[in-house]
Amino acid sequence: MSDGLVRILDGNTFVVSDARGDIEASPTDPTGLFSFDTRFLSRWVLTVNGERLNPLSVDDLQYFETRFFLVPGTGTVYVDAKLSVIRQRTVGNGFQEELTILNHLDEPVELSVRVDTGCDFADLFEVKDALEKKGKYSERVEGDKLVLAYDRETFGRSTAISASTPAQIDKHGLTFKIRIGPHDKWSTRLDVVTERLGVGQARDAIDDPNRSQVRMRANLQHWIDEAPRLECDWEPLKATYRRSLVDLAALRFSPPIAGGHSLPAAGLPWFMTMFGRDSILTSLQALPFTPELAATTLRALGDWQGVGLDDFRDEDPGRILHEMRYGELTAFEERPHSPYYGSADATPLYVVLLDEYERWTGDRALVRELEAEARAALNWIDEYADLQGTGYIWYKRRNEQTGLENQCWKDSWDSISFRDGRLPGFPRATCELQGYAYDAKLRGARLARLVWEDTTLAGRLEQEAADLKRRFNRDFWVEDRQYYALALDPDGNQVDALASNNGHLLWSGIVEKSKANAVARHLLGPRLFSGWGVRTLAEGQGRYNPIGYHVGTVWPFDNSFIAWGLRRYGFKEDAAVIAAGILDAAQFFDGRLPEAFGGYERPQTMYPVQYPTACSPQAWSTGAPLLLLRTMLGLEPYEEHLVVEPALPIAIGHLELLDIPGRWGRIDAFGRGRVEVDRS
């Protein structure tokens, strides 16, 4: 890991430690054991005879398991290895740590082995924002267990720590007084168990069943075996593909309501939870590889679909949630994430995913099962999202304290601007939202005809889509610059910055054929295309900054959808150029694409500069290589068949994707690189 931190995770439980395996978290630092958005351990420091240990190596065995090789003493020129210490840590319901000490001497040693413990029970939001705690802490020794607890009224969280061999336990840790014979070893197993208790000591609803390590290993192998196999002349792509599959497995999250099925959480460390937008887009990217993610995403988000008007949560009937959280601030309604609905794109994208899922899998039963949810989502677009009554999706938060200002994927405060850098007022109608609405209506119409047998609805949706496309191309097209405006402001003026959102418009199909070439030339032109990928905001715009979160960086996920959009309009060479750039960049991150990297010109830095606090691994970045593979191979379901129409960069050489699952059973796709790409 580039920051020297070691991360392992299972679902939304994860441990972040230093290279020794120690945790010494400060209030604002994301190290510790986290579960359900709460830190359950902020101090976990191992000493031998009062001395800290020195790391020799760290083996990432699995995403949920790591082994640390350590020796006593720090900072000397040579390591005096009379002892070796091995910590093998596995995440489950908390974590387990197998601690082993080897004595390399010809004589016995007497050791005092100590693990110092402590916990601040911080809510992840507090770690991000450095807030004060309102409850009470306690530590107590209960038999052979040390229990660290935090209580605020009825809210209780605790961590129980125990060992498999005798230990002296005090309120701040465990001490082992041991003797190890010559060339012998000693080991113990430390168990750290997280507890979330409700009224009357009943285990509450957010409990997650303890997953055994054996099952987790078998599960990961099964996951990889089930996914299509990639054969390719270009080794880095194989590595990136494997990395993506493993990371996607790691980022799976089983909400307690999903009955053991999993959907993609958004990303580590901050976003190990259900997100409407991220879960949907990642499921779309992964459809040709792991279609079951989409099914769970659709069901779980459908279960939580809004039913009423709640200003605090920005909830409307039919609206798909933005983000779910389980921590203290959400519990006390100091944050609205139980769940929070402030997303303007998740709802139309929900319908898009349902249709795309059916096109790949032929699973009409799910389309029938989710008919009411899809209808409510379509209804939300016209009934609740058109805040200005102009036939567009607009957003403006009703929760003005803790709601989100920008409810599109570019959700930072300065992401939506005019060319000269001014920020528009609210409500705002960003362009890609209209594209998604258009696509949702057409896809909804297809499902209505095919599965729900409602031709009236289908006809109406098609009519509305055609009308939306006509108006959109009139109102958003910046005639003198030949691209679509980023948004409309509350007065209906064009927010005229040039941004990557144009690529999403191609993906949605809302772009008129006559305008598509101009859009494609902007996307691949020097102001937007950095050589690695398309920048979120074009160089030369008022707020352009190559390391600005949504105003100049390159997002791999964004580029994967842009490439899909280019393909949709027939620009397959351009799609290959973007795929080549992003996949080249992936090599610099060992196949694990970060959330975003700098928008600098490729020849200027020669390597992609990672955005400072970007999440990694992040679900939709993990999904980007998958969607790029689909795009390059030109995979498109057509009735009961899979059409393959490759357009690959030359560097990739020969490529095979074997056993692609879908309504056709399993099918293989082959391609050979023929597209010239400038890679300097």
Place this chain on the structure above:
Amino acid sequence: MRTDATAEFFDELASRRHEPLLRKVTGSARFDVVAGERTERWWVTIDKGEIRVSRGNGAADSVLRASKASFDRVAAGELNLMAAVLRGEVAIEGDPRLLVRLQRLFPRPGEQAQQRAAGSAGREE
């Protein structure tokens, strides 16, 4: 000031008979509402959206337990059920999936249960 928001909520729920928001749900839930020494129990069975409410101590797939004061607030739309569960004000045992279905039944802030019922009818095609 209302007299008994919890009782009103269950009376109103019983009068709905069919609730489209629960059309996919079959199961039972018991609400144990604790007022001092006394526990009031409501037993709700759902059969594909057909709702029956009775008083009593039947076995259930999911049991929610809360103080009368807390449950009155949930029933009146003043306290979000999920937040209440997260902070331990409402305890739930049994099938957690039922929780997400049941939370749809409670009014949102400023809403009356009556409006909720009227609004939800629109979801039934």
